[in-house]
Amino acid sequence: MSAGLAFSEVVVRAGQSTLLDGVSCAARAGRLTGLIGPNGAGKSTLMRAALGLVAMDSGSIRFGDADLPAMARRDRAQMSAFVEQSGASEVHLSAREVVMLGRIPFQSLWQSTAGPQDDAAADAALAAVGMTGFAERQYQTLSGGEQQRLQVARALAQQPQLLILDEPTNHLDVHAQLSILNLLRQRAQAGATVLLALHDLNLAAAFCDELVVLHHGRQVAQGSPQAVLTPALLADVYAVKASVLAHPHSGRPMIAYDLPSD
Numbered sequence: 001m002s003a004g005l006a007f008s009e010v011v012v013r014a015g016q017s018t019l020l021d022g023v024s025c026a027a028r029a030g031r032l033t034g035l036i037g038p039n040g041a042g043k044s045t046l047m048r049a050a051l052g053l054v055a056m057d058s059g060s061i062r063f064g065d066a067d068l069p070a071m072a073r074r075d076r077a078q079m080s081a082f083v084e085q086s087g088a089s090e091v092h093l094s095a096r097e098v099v100m101l102g103r104i105p106f107q108s109l110w111q112s113t114a115g116p117q118d119d120a121a122a123d124a125a126l127a128a129v130g131m132t133g134f135a136e137r138q139y140q141t142l143s144g145g146e147q148q149r150l151q152v153a154r155a156l157a158q159q160p161q162l163l164i165l166d167e168p169t170n171h172l173d174v175h176a177q178l179s180i181l182n183l184l185r186q187r188a189q190a191g192a193t194v195l196l197a198l199h200d201l202n203l204a205a206a207f208c209d210e211l212v213v214l215h216h217g218r219q220v221a222q223g224s225p226q227a228v229l230t231p232a233l234l235a236d237v238y239a240v241k242a243s244v245l246a247h248p249h250s251g252r253p254m255i256a257y258d259l260p261s262d
């Protein structure tokens with residue numbers, strides 16, 4: 001079995017529009033893969049297609065040997081977790097109950113009560129995102145950043161081989177951004193396949209092992225942050241002028257944007 005997630009010639013259309021135009025790329029097991037590209041590039045569509053939430057017109061998406069979008073939903077949920085861009089906030093559950101949703105795929109169909117393993121996974125996930133003290137709070141009373149951290153905790157509680165996250169650092173302060181990305185990097189280092197969409201290119205450069213760049217529904221680059229984040233690519237894909245420096249400690253790329261002139 002080849003480990004990791006592989007997209008091959010993925011085409012998604014909606015009416016007259018082509019949202020994904022033959023995208024081929026990969027997110028390898030044990031690595032943190034960042035999906036970047038401007039608004040509307042197709043990042044969410046690609047992630048949703050992997051999980052069978054958007055129908056493909058052609059192409060294939062495999063996780064190891066499995067045809068991921070075609071799998072039975074429960075089987076897919078036992079191996080993969082998804083954090084959507086903006087999860088529902090009108091949820092009448094406690095914070096802990098939201099995290100326990102991640103354990104549902106592992107509970108038996110005829111007896112849906114949580115066991116000690118489920119409790120332990122939920123508690124560990126709450127602690128990992130620093131939300132233990134919020135466990136009994138009603139989800140809809142939490143701030144945007146707290147809700148986002150819980151959505152990541154729900155995904156971690158699932159203990160998936162494959163984690164797909166759409167803008168997981170949305171709403172987070174800088175400390176929380178760094179700690180959530182560090183957690184995801186640790187999951188990858190422990191062997192998981194982690195694919196995440198990010199808008200902050202400096203965070204993507206600092207944390208990701210590999211970047212995939214989408215532009216107008218096409219994959220235009222894939223490689224290490226050093227190889228991908230060049231001034232020429234930033235100009236072509238994002239229409240920005242920027243200098244790419246080296247981080248003083250890690251040596252990874254750091255982007256200094258030129259401000260638009262009047």
Ligand SMILES: Nc1ncnc2c1ncn2[C@@H]1O[C@H](COP(=O)(O)OP(=O)(O)OP(=O)(O)O)[C@@H](O)[C@H]1O
Nearest residue numbers: 014015017019037038039040041042043044045046
């Ligand atoms: N059902 C649909 N019908 C028509 N167009 C759609 C549909 N769903 C998405 N699109 C369009 O497809 C394009 C890609 O959308 P997508 O949400 O995948 O982009 P994205 O890269 O995730 O963007 P963002 O960074 O803004 O979240 C956008 O132009 C969007 O308007």
